[in-house]
Amino acid sequence: MFGLKLLLFLLMSCAPGVLAAPSQAPMQVPETSGIGAKQKLQGRFLHITDMHPDLYYKADASQKSACHRRKPKKARPRSGYYGMPYSDCDSPLTLTNFTLDYLDKEWSKEIDFVVWTGDNARHDNDRKRPRTTNEIYMLNRAMAKRMEEVFLSKGIPVIPTIGNNDVWPHNIMLPGPNSVTFEFSSIWRNLIPFESYQVFQRGGYFSVEVVPDQLAVVSLNTMYLYDSNKAVGGCEQSDPEDPGNLQFDWLEVQLERFRRRGMQVWLSGHVPPSADNFFPDCFVRYTELSLRYQDTILGHLYGHMNADHFFFLDAEHVRSKRDRNASTSDTFGEPHAEGKKKNRLLYNALLKDFDDLPKAKRNSTYDDYGVVNVSPSVVPSPYLPSFRIFAYNTTGTPYVPAMQAARSSCDDADGRDAWWCGMAKPWHANPESPSRTNRLWTPLGYAQYYLPDLDSANKKHAPKVKLEYLTFSRRALHPSSGSEQAEAAWHPIPLRHLPKSLRNATMTDKGSKYVPYGLADLTIGSWVDLGRRLAAGTEAKLRKRFRRFMYMGGEGA
Template sequence: MHGFWCLVLAVLLHGVSSAPNQQTPLQGSVVQRPDSRRPLQGRFLHVTDFHPDRFYEVYTSTAEDAACHRGQGPAGMYGAETSECDSPISLINETMTWIEHNLKDKIDFVIWTGDSARHDNDEDIPRNAAQVVGSNEMMVQKMFEVFGKHNGDEDDDDPNNDYTVPIIPSFGNNDILPHNVMAKGPNTWTRTYSRIWRQFIPEAQKHQFEQGGWYNVEVIPNKLAVFSLNTLYFADNNAAVDGCASPSEPGYRQLEWMRIQLQFMRDRGVKAILTGHQPPVRQDAKTLWDETCWQKYTLWLRQYRDVIISSHYGHFNYDHFLLQDFEDLDEDTKRGRMEDSSEDNAPISATETDDVHTSVSSDYWLELRETWSDLPKPPKSMTWPEGESGVDVAQKKKKSAAKKERRKRAKFLSKIGGTHAERFAASFISASVVPNLFPTTRVFEYNTTGLESPLAHGRTKTPPLAQKGELNENDLDARKKNKKHRFKIPDPPSKSTPPGPAYSPQTLSLLRYTQYYANITHINNDFPSENTSDASAQGWNEGKHKGKKPHNKDHEPQPKKFHFQVHYDTRDDDVYQLPDLTMPRLVDLARRIGDFKPVEDDEMVRPESEALLSGESAMADKKKKKHKKKHGKPGKHTKRNLPWYTFMRRAFVETKPIEEIEEQFGH
């Protein structure tokens, strides 16, 4: 059976090849590594939610009973944008080809956060285990075609030496069968992926991976590790597990492993990036994690804030970020005790049932904005992250004014956890390759200062201490007798330790990310480029071309050249204007997004939306016009509201018309 699927997938992998895209905006310093064949670039790639579908057919129906598998309809050459259909193999091929031509030699590692199999969205073609496994094997092969060594070195006895850069995959909720449900390991799926991902998982961690599907890789030996978390054991809708309170639960074991590993990293002076599939969303409108898992994970973020640089997730399809507020930790959690999960102690959740597309209601975004609107506003004279200019300015005033200014600054800093905003942690959520919106990829840039020492790719042998993490069975029996389960609280950073890379600009701090997207409305070249969809509609969404007359099946597609274009860059952006991605900058951005006020009569500015929707680069031809008018034309916003509307346009990857955004989110 395995051989048959490999043969089928090999045939399907034959796709149209792309020439390199000439618009590659990646620039920056390169650190030479004396004994390495690759210089350290200071960038990494995040890709997520490919959802390849070998049953996808061009010009089929996007209706729920067809799923781009049959009938006649607007399914395009490279996908049916804003619909619930999955990715055609042609989109997978072109995405990986574009990455090869534009990013391959400009990144140091790849985080790949799951869902590399199609959704179970067609009753006539139900998924089976062979399809799920075969789809993931296909994606591994595509990764090898782009990042694999092809000089004979891959034939040695070390499978971890087969790639030019480390690749760190994670379990997605659709990478198993049935989706969402994974029982305690070791199980069939952890053993299967131990084989499929054998080139990616360090040999010393293979046994551990089979126990639960989590592992870490030192992508820069002795400097930086990437953790791959199995968020299925944290997920609120995984009926096979029950949170992270009880020592018998895999979620508890994963967090114990994570605690021990992070402490090991701290002791060695190594920093960590956390990755996984389902993000720690915790709202009344939408909750993805069990509350006990969110509580303990957030406590870990607080205690290891000197070690953890950032967290990266997929699954949601919408491009945005979250802040974890340490003030939301329960008193019991901070004392190291926790009851089992129950409906009484968890937020009300909009349950994911079919999970074909993780669509959310307007309430999710409005609740996020409301939360951020409560963030304190810094004094006008304060700058980030040093926060000294307020005093400098104040010293030029009278002593009483200076004293008042210092009080304001002190009050503000006390509310956000000091100069470096250490009350918060952040999670970056990337949009997907599957065109439920538009296909996207993302490249992060990080600070390489001080990393000039020799670095060669290939997994370093994991030190014995790093493998600790199994619980003593006697401890388990003792803890089961307690009504409230006790757990060890990690030590906080030493008081003499400076803020970590997440909080203060330094080596390994994230500097920026560049978001790319493929406007497949324009590239498919089958319909006019105007956008008339409501991408946030609940239930099945037929897509933006619903009701338009499709081509006949015998029509020969004539797509334009496939390419990704820059959507935005967090630093070189007129709205976000983030000098780096440290916590003070992100908290300030969240505050600006939350500082929304319905427009009555104010100064208006016009964002760069038209160019995006027509397929032109968002980085070009940015023009601002000012008006004094009570109700401006669509797309004109007050300067105060521009961050919110920009955030929402980008969340929907420019697939939602500005008029709909204003109507849905302008109150």
């Protein structure tokens, strides 16, 4: 029965040509640096995560049954045709297909690449229908073919990631090479560059040059860093063959190679790199590498948490043995709290974290920080389905990294006895790099879209995709306002994807609810400034909106 359902799903969701989709190909390099020139780059990309399709989902079912059965009949609320918001149920195929069909129709011509950060199988939350390895792989294969149909067939690179629910049992992945890495190398055969196959089959990670010789995306396998995976050692110094250590050794080589070539890089993965999620030594290694190559890394894109938020990687986590060995509750609340409970703790923990940021000074430096962006999910558990469109700068002069030695990670006395200090490798941070100054490849902002009326949608009335908020300032939405070519000029978010109140350059207060942050760009300094504003508490409306966006009106908002 299951095989028949999946075959029907594949036949309904995949076009005939998808089975022979072309292999991953990078975007073409623009011949000029001007946005107005004819070029393929659109200056935008999609981040989508945690779709969790569920073949057993039924409408009018109870949440207690994981939306798989109609008993108990008196249970309220009941599952809807497109999903059950604010619940523990996974996504019906109607929702995943609707989302990808919408992206195909409305966004596939507007973006350059897709960062797809895992969890493409249902949760193991129904004892009467336990998950199987075959089901997980078949769901991932079906979702991969849909991504090939929607994006890869149009020449748009897709960079996937293994999620903690993409393996069986969930959270557990043995050191590779193993059946998981071999299976996903087959499932993603058109998405992984040929030269990365051997590395992927060993560890489940790889990199893609989405713009040759200029811009790359690294897909990390966070299963080997996640402290819920008890099948690995957690990057312990005494075990250089630990899969987490091998992954960081590989990442270090990748970042050094990209830097020497003058390229910029996005790091992506499923489980966010926090002290609450990663093994302590893995967290320190990730933070140290991220800050050592701050002038090469544009940002960090993750999923898994199902709640919209951002946080900072801080050099203090590397320098101080106290921070290295501290309880994970110091950073993001109660350790190993799950689901809604963890998300309720998250807001206050983040404000506390932001309050620890140093006060702004005239000559403030941001050498010690990196910014992790965690996107909410497509699955309406525990909030509402969503996806995120990032805009980035395709103009200006490239950043040329300095090749001379920079400051060492062991310059501070507190860190001299740390195990990585024997290497005494330089840290590369520069205020002129794209992560710090708006120039070529700098992230400019993102638009968050969601489905707020999911519970009222039905077979005859599909849900509507609406803008939830933007990080941009009003002025940044209309960079060419006042010019004769303003209407035809490039906009970070195409005007047709904005509500009417934001489409005109002379916007009124009517559209202010969509632009609460007013960030000029997504450089590290902009994020630190927002963190300080949230911590200060002097802007009550800002805090209220930040919390509402995090929980999308659900529990905790």
